[in-house]
Amino acid sequence: MLSSTNLQRFLSLTTLLSLVTPSVRATNSFIYAACFPSRYPPNTPFQTNLDSLLTSLANSASDSAYNSFASGNSSSSPQGSAAYGLYQCRNDLSTGECSSCVRSAVGQVGLVCPDAYAAALQLDGCLVRYSNEDFLGRLETSVAYKKCGREVSGGDGGEFFRRRDDVLDELVSGEGSRVSSSGTVQGYAQCVGDLSPADCATCLAQAVEQLRNTCGASLAADVFLGKCYARFWASGYYPQAAAAADYTDDDIGRTVAIIVGILAGVALLVVFLSFLKRAC
Ligand SMILES: *[C@@H]1O[C@H](CO)[C@@H](O)[C@H](O)[C@H]1NC(C)=O
Numbered sequence: 001m002l003s004s005t006n007l008q009r010f011l012s013l014t015t016l017l018s019l020v021t022p023s024v025r026a027t028n029s030f031i032y033a034a035c036f037p038s039r040y041p042p043n044t045p046f047q048t049n050l051d052s053l054l055t056s057l058a059n060s061a062s063d064s065a066y067n068s069f070a071s072g073n074s075s076s077s078p079q080g081s082a083a084y085g086l087y088q089c090r091n092d093l094s095t096g097e098c099s100s101c102v103r104s105a106v107g108q109v110g111l112v113c114p115d116a117y118a119a120a121l122q123l124d125g126c127l128v129r130y131s132n133e134d135f136l137g138r139l140e141t142s143v144a145y146k147k148c149g150r151e152v153s154g155g156d157g158g159e160f161f162r163r164r165d166d167v168l169d170e171l172v173s174g175e176g177s178r179v180s181s182s183g184t185v186q187g188y189a190q191c192v193g194d195l196s197p198a199d200c201a202t203c204l205a206q207a208v209e210q211l212r213n214t215c216g217a218s219l220a221a222d223v224f225l226g227k228c229y230a231r232f233w234a235s236g237y238y239p240q241a242a243a244a245a246d247y248t249d250d251d252i253g254r255t256v257a258i259i260v261g262i263l264a265g266v267a268l269l270v271v272f273l274s275f276l277k278r279a280c
Contacts, residue, residue, distance in 0.1 A: 027125025035113030066193030085130030140226025
């Protein structure tokens, strides 16, 4: 059996690997999930429509980086049973990577948000979202997830902030998805494919404003709004052991605690069962 130290080593290693190669290989790593609180009853027309919608999303991802579907919204379907959904992959992914990301997200969304009428799951490489209400094509700029990284320290802050502002300006000024870099700062921004160019520009302007206002002193930051996101990071930020240590303490520590707890539970059960066997 895997000992807990080996397990911890293994988990730290996989986290380190995903941090060292944030752009391509970490495509399936979790960023956030949002679950609508009310739940649909089982075996209803909505569930059938949702299942068929999710299948369409998973199948379509090998053809394009974005697509949306509606299921059961014709006038002949029972009222209120329609499901609407979309997926959006990061534009630098190959179709194979996009497809794998969307399949992974579709597979997880039902576990993370069981029976929810609406849910969104954002992985590093893709977003999958569905709802019982038609949200397609609508601009949404409320904050879904935000993370400010470690703050700039030491004397070269001025140069860093200049570069970062160049990157942020560039992220706002393009259209759709864009990568930007200036010196040692890199950035990426993307709209969900259902937005018009004008709504995309509005969305990105707000995401970038949030980055500037709430993570202004950070070396790396992410802001995900309902229909777009923007991120920047200082080159070398992610591979640094110090940054990885933040994750190790929090997320990995918690994961290991849960797994160790489960292993301890199993061990107790085995002891209990063998005790029973001997007693009988
Ligand atoms: C179903 O919803 C889609 C997405 O909003 C829309 O384009 C389509 O016209 C709708 N179909 C009907 C019959 O309402």
